[in-house]
Structure formats: C-alpha cells, structure tokens
Amino acid sequence: MVQSKKQKYLFLAFCLIPTFILFAVFTLYPLFSGLYYSFFDWSGSSQNKEFIGFANYIKLVKDAIIPNTIMHDYFLVVTKVIGIMILALFFAVALTQLKIKEAPFYRIVFFFPNIMSVVVIGILWTFIYNPSLGLVNSGLEFLGLESLAKPWLGDETWALPSLVLPSIWAGIGLFMLMLIGGISNISKSYYEAAEIDGANEWQQFWKVTLPLIWPQIKISILYIVITTLNGSFIIVQVMTGGGPNNATHVMGSYLYQQAFVQYNFGYGATIGVMILILSLLTVLVLQFFMRRDKIEY
Numbered sequence: 001m002v003q004s005k006k007q008k009y010l011f012l013a014f015c016l017i018p019t020f021i022l023f024a025v026f027t028l029y030p031l032f033s034g035l036y037y038s039f040f041d042w043s044g045s046s047q048n049k050e051f052i053g054f055a056n057y058i059k060l061v062k063d064a065i066i067p068n069t070i071m072h073d074y075f076l077v078v079t080k081v082i083g084i085m086i087l088a089l090f091f092a093v094a095l096t097q098l099k100i101k102e103a104p105f106y107r108i109v110f111f112f113p114n115i116m117s118v119v120v121i122g123i124l125w126t127f128i129y130n131p132s133l134g135l136v137n138s139g140l141e142f143l144g145l146e147s148l149a150k151p152w153l154g155d156e157t158w159a160l161p162s163l164v165l166p167s168i169w170a171g172i173g174l175f176m177l178m179l180i181g182g183i184s185n186i187s188k189s190y191y192e193a194a195e196i197d198g199a200n201e202w203q204q205f206w207k208v209t210l211p212l213i214w215p216q217i218k219i220s221i222l223y224i225v226i227t228t229l230n231g232s233f234i235i236v237q238v239m240t241g242g243g244p245n246n247a248t249h250v251m252g253s254y255l256y257q258q259a260f261v262q263y264n265f266g267y268g269a270t271i272g273v274m275i276l277i278l279s280l281l282t283v284l285v286l287q288f289f290m291r292r293d294k295i296e297y
Helices: 002-037 055-062 065-097 103-115 118-128 135-142 159-184 188-196 201-212 214-231 233-239 251-261 265-289
Strands: none
Touching (some): 002 265, 065 159, 065 214, 118 233, 201 214, 214 251, 233 251, 251 265
C-alpha cells in the first residue's frame, strides 16, 4: 500500500514538475520581470537602469494617449465578440441543422483563415483596403457609389472600424467549430420532443440549442476578449502602425512603440502591467455576468 502511494506521488510529480517549470519560465518569470522593470528608467538595450519608483505609473496616468488606446481595445473587443459570435453561431447551426451536403467543405473554407498568420492576414487586407487598387473601393465604384470610396486605413475616422472586418473574418472558423461540437452533442430526442410540443425551428433554437451550448459560447467570448486585449496589436502594427495620428493605437501597439521603437522599456513594462490588470478585471466581470446554472433536460 505504501509503495503504491509512493508510485502515485512519483507519477504526479513526473507529470506536474516539468509543466510547472515551463509555466514558471515562460509565464511567471516574464510577468514578474515586467513588474520589476516598470519601476526603472531603462532603454532596454543598456546595462544602466535607474530606479524611479512609481514615476512610470504617474506618467501612465498623465499620458493623453493611454485613454484612447484603452477605448480602441474595448471597441475591438465589443465588435469582435458581437460579429464573431453571431456569424459563428449562424454558420454552426446552418451546417449542423440544415443537412447541407457540402458541410465538410464549408467547414474547411471557414476555418482556413485560422491557419493563416495574422501578419499575412494584415497584409492581405491592406491590399483589399488600398485606395486605388483595393477591392473595397473598386467594388464601390462598380456599384456607382464612388462618393463612398475613401482611403480607409488613412482616414482617422474609418481606420479603426476598418480593422474590425479582418479581425472578425480571421476568427469565425475556430469558434464555429467549437459551437458545432456543442450542437453535435445535443441529443436529437430533445428536438423531437420540442417539435411534438409544437415548437417551431426558431423556438427550438432559443429553448434547446442556445441553452445547451452556453458553456461553449461562454468560453468563446472569454477567449475572444483575452486574445483581443493581449494580441490585437499585431494586426494594428501590420495594417496601420497605430496611425493615422494615433487613431488606431491599442494598448499593445503603444507598448511596442514605447519599448522597442522609442527604447523606453521601463514605461513599456508599465503599460504591460496595465494590460494585465485590465485583462484580469475584464475576465472576472464577464464571468460574473455570464454565470448561470447548468441546464439539463
């Protein structure tokens, strides 16, 4: 019996210790290093670091660009959550409930953007938005709507909204597959019972499908929020570089500019701490509002 417990603990240690080491090296160490460097005035490339206490945090509060970057990030969060979830849910229901013969092909087509690099997606959509040769302005001219054509990524008003479409396009496939998995696990007997009770397809969707795939919807929303707050700077950096006139800067792209372009690494680390805190608070608030009892029929 003692030998059996010892072997059990050795097996658990064998499984957990390597994972914890990797987590510590690639997550905990960068996290605490960023917090440490946020108290220094450091270029990031020299050996000289000057301890300045909370000066970077005071600068953060007074920085006029920071509130705009936060608003831009949450604008992308809201539009991506709404756009991706509506379209992913629509396609998931259509490909599972409508018995489309080409459903496997469409799954591949919708998922294809997810296997593409974000950099490639950004470059592709930069050409699509090109004022002279892009598909958007060319399409508007073809339809006789030349007055609506504009330099989308060069317009301070339209640059940020223009980033929403490629962001949604790149994310639909993954969450569609997650929802398809949830819908596929719903027993057909529930739909048969609802149909016997006189429920039409729309009522079956609201009363059967939606409640039973709520766990997948909740996970999808949280994942979109986390990846947007922590990773939206990539597509911003590729397509606009934060311009024009800081109109598309998000927290991540502003961090990159401060730390790796202007060599103000200490202040960049402070922005990183802010991103972490806002991400954690956002996730906690969302989990509170999206909590609900598990539904079983």
